[in-house]
Amino acid sequence: MKQNIEIFDSTLRDGAQGSGISFSLDDKIKITLELDELGVDYIEAGNPGSNQKDRDYFERINTMKLKHAKLVAFGSTRRKHSKAAEDGNVASLLSAGTQAISIFGKSWDYHVTNVLHTTLEENLAMIADTISYLTKEGKEVIFDAEHFFDGYKNNEGYAMESLKAAYDAGAKALVLCDTNGGAFPDEVAAITAKVKSLFDVTIGIHCHNDGGMAVANSILSVEAGATQVQGTFLGIGERCGNANLSTIIPNLQLKRGYSCIPEETMEQLTTSARYIAEVSNLTLDRSMPYVGHNAFAHKGGMHIDGVIKAKGSFEHIDPEAVGNDRSFIMSEVSGKNTIISSIQRVEPSLTKDSPETREILEKLKKLEHEGFQFEGAEASFELIIRKHLGLYKPFFxxxxxxxxxxxxxxxxxxxxxxxxxxxxxxxxxxxxxxxxxxxxxxxxxxxxxxxxxxxxxxxxxxxxxxxxxxxxxxxxxxxxxxxxxxxxxxxxxxxxxxxxxxxxxxxxxxxxxxxxxxxxxxxxxxxxx
Known part of the structure; x- marks a missing residue:
């Protein structure tokens, strides 16, 4: 194995900002326990300074013992022209009782002057004062350099100054955020490598998916030296979402040899993804890599024939490696192999040449002519097989x-x-x-x-x-x-x-x-x- 990559999950914080997402307190607890069981390193669970639900969450979760993950409270630097020790939001972060705290601060001078409406020097003081205070209080502080890639491209010197202020104040990790989601992989890789060469500390990556490249950007950042990856488990998040950890984790661990989660839990990846989707009241994208229902589904007759003869012929990994299943989709282009695969799940003794197989194939054609389409309705097709073979007894x-x-x-x-x-x-x-x-x-x-x-x-x-x-x-x-x-x-x-x-x-x-x-x-x- 190559070096360990810290997985920092923000489903409950950044993911909650996605359209249509609304976690109840019980939802947040369930997802926390599932992520901990999977073996992620950090769970960023909310901002206690912003709402009562998150404060209630931290109070309740602190009565439970997690097996693996560190809980993280999230908040901003202190307000301008004040002291961290007297800031209410900073105090709420301490009251959350978490071992780690994630602090976001501005690294793009444009935001400092046009959004915070303060000076560049004061913004650096806000970063340093907040992190120094929390570190002295015994907290592990992770600094999220908001809009870092945009800031770097517009004013490299100041973006680096923001990181140095956090580093000098004792931040355990410097996280480079593509907050607008518009960076390209080559940019992310080059900038990450530059930062890594200047700071002897954990470098993290936090990507949004507005350009459709959040996963690629995260992986290229790791290859360039980042050792912490932030994202949400299903890619949910504001606008176009965040980097999808259920895709990043197997890509890094199974394809690139990094260690992201315990080896023995990799086979839980699909189950965890579907459970989190269920708790989040989401319909999991059937085409989501690794964990989607169609990730290892085959429809074309040539593809099906190839997979039956040699599993790796049309699959990039063994689906069992991530706890998913191979499936063959019923359709007019799938051929006999699809039919016999479905039949043998019910009655293993039958073959392609069995008369029952031919009869079921004829029945399938007749039903498709009537308007049935069993692509994506394999359960109904299995019931048809059972009824035809006399292996069906109605329950009601x-x-x-x-x-x-x-x-x-x-x-x-x-x-x-x-x-x-x-x-x-x-x-x-x-x-x-x-x-x-x-x-x-x-x-x-x-x-x-x-x-x-x-x-x-x-x-x-x-x-x-x-x-x-x-x-x-x-x-x-x-x-x-x-x-x-x-x-x-x-x-x-x-x-x-x-x-x-x-x-x-x-x-x-x-x-x-x-x-x-x-x-x-x-x-x-x-x-x-």
């Missing part, structure tokens, strides 16, 4: 449903009701539920009644719902509904097609629940054997 039967829609009167009022009748093991049950729209209402009703029989459905819920009109813009057109579901650990997708959007939704929803119940049953049976 939806005998009847009725939807009543009403005009929504208030912002928080439901707009639809669903009445359903379900048969489970010969027992008939009826129930009703209200929801925001007919699909939401029937989803609630089905899960309400099935919860009486299957306790494992309590964590089951939908994460995505897509509708596409198939054959023309008219009221009698067929629609295809694709549903993505999760139980907090796994994700799967199902499909329904009908001229009735409610019926199509119900078909996909029933498949989703059946798939969850089948998988849980198989896990239970495997544990007994």
């Amino acid at each position: 039967q939806l005998d009847y449903f009725k939807i009543i829609e009403e005009e929504k009167q208030g912002e928080n009022e439901c707009s639809a009701s669903a009445l359903i009748k379900v048969m489970v093991n010969g027992q008939e049950e009826m129930t009703a539920a209200e929801g925001n729209g007919p699909v939401n209402a029937i989803d609630k009703a089905i899960r309400k009644v099935l919860g009486m029989f299957y306790a494992n459905l309590k964590d089951f819920h939908l994460t995505d719902f897509k509708v596409r009109v198939l054959d023309g813009a008219n009221t009698a057109a067929k629609v295809r509904v694709l549903i993505e579901s999760t139980d907090g650990e796994d994700y799967w997708s199902t499909i329904g097609v009908s001229t009735n959007i409610i019926e199509a939704s119900v078909l996909a929803l029933v498949d989703s629940i059946e798939y969850k119940l089948i998988k849980d049953m198989e896990v239970e049976e495997a544990s007994k054997s």
